[in-house]
Structure formats: structure tokens, C-alpha cells
Amino acid sequence: MMTIDFRRETFPIALPGIFSVPKCPSLFDEIPETTLKKGAVIFNELNAHLFVYKVTKGMVRLYSIHDGKEMLEDYYQPGEMFNCEALLHNDQGEMVAKAMTQGTAVKKISVHAFRQAITANASLYEKVLSSISASLSRTQERLRSITLLNSQQRVVQFLASHTMKSGRRVGYEWVVKPAMTHQEIGSIIGTGRQTVTTALNKLRKNGIIHFNRSYLIVRDMEALLRLLD
DNA sequence: ACATTAACACCAC
DNA sequence: GTGGTGTTAATGT
Helix, strand or coil, X not given: CCCCCCCCCCCCCCCCCCCCCCCCXXXXXXXXXXXXXXXXEEECCCCCCCEEEEXXXXXXXXXXXXXXEEXXXXXXXXXXXXXXXXXXXXXXXXXXXXXXXXXXXXXXEXXXXXXXXXXXXXXXXXXXXXXXXXXXXXXXXXXXXXXXXXXXXXXXXXXXHHHHHHCEEECCEEEECCCCCHHHHHHHHCCCHHHHXXXXXXXXXXXXXXXXXXXXXXXXXXXXXXCXX
């Protein structure tokens, strides 16, 4: 009877994880996950300092509010940690995290426990850094996109990168399931939902994509990428 | 020209 | 019924 199934983390080589999704395997393994409905609050400005989280299913949106309007700050996908800023002392302002999609699941660990874990396992600290670094890169990329591209190009660019990152390859096509709402896509790329709808419909009319409420298929990724030249 | 906003109908869960 | 989508008209830059 073999019961030894612990996977101990050893890093003989320090890999520059440029393309790797920052993960935190051992620390969150034992934690039960919480499943949330779309729109459910994960943390708000009052309790943002208490926990560090990891997404296990679905997507999480992080936003702030200015003059009653929501400003999307960042978003997170399965395997990614978020709210690592809570480990630092500086206040991030009034941030709220919500489940972006139905059936989003997260795990959480208290800031105190996380700090203790870091003292026992220094490689955790690197994961915190790469998580924050990945968040910064995403935000820079969104800023660049909003500055340099028009809304149609932004839709195309987001669609291509999001599909290749989170979609499943099926033959020559890519399937993204569950589909994001046009509203959510709009908040990420900084445009209105009508603009997203019309841009997606144009792509659908050209046979490059197909979509309905539950999934989205990229039929011709090369044609999609060609639109960015 | 490009994009946003408001408005309305339609449809799915 | 609520929320998401398709479409158009008015308006702004």
C-alpha cells in the first residue's frame, strides 16, 4: 500500500518563467475551494488585506470605482494567484474582486499563514514576485493596446491572445468555453459592449469566428492574426 | 471617420 | 423577469 504521494518542490535550476503562468502548487493543495456565482464578491475594500487567493476555475475581475464608474484593473484565470499585494504593507486603494464567470472557484489563504509559509519555503517568494510581475505585464499590454489600436483592432487582439491562452485547440479551430460576455470583453479592452458586439459580428460574417452565449470558436486563427498587421 | 450612448426589440435561461 | 445580444439613431470628437 503506497501512500506517499507528496510532491516536494525542488528547483535545481532557476528558470526564467517568462512564458509560464505563475503557479503555487503545494501551498494551496490542501485548501478547499469556494465556488462562486457570477458577480459574487470575493473581497472588497474592507477585507482586501486579509487573504491571498488562487483561481482554480473560471475568471476573476478586479476593479476600482471612480465617480460611480467601474474601472477594470486586472483579471485572473485558473492557476493564477491574486491579491499578493496584501502581503505588502502599502494600500492599493479601493479594490473589489468579483467572480467574472458563472462557476468561478477560488482558494484563499490568510496573509499571516502565507508569510509563515514563505519563511519555510523561500521559492514561494519568487512566485509572489512573478505573480505581481505578470499582473504588471498584463496591465502594460492593455495600456499599450488602448493607446495604439482602435477598438476593432483591440477586439481582434484580445480575441487572439485570450483564445490562444485559454482556448482549446480542436483540429484547425480553437474553442473558448465558457464564452465571456461582450460587456466583460469591453471592460477589459476599454470600449462599450455595442462596439464589441459589432466587431465580433463582422468577424463572424467573414467566417473567421463563430459564437453564441456558451462558447466561441475561432475558425481561422491565421486570418484573425492577419488583421493585426 | 470613428466611437460612444441611448434606446428598443428579441431571445435564452 | 433578468441579463445578454443585435441593431439603429443621435451625438461627440
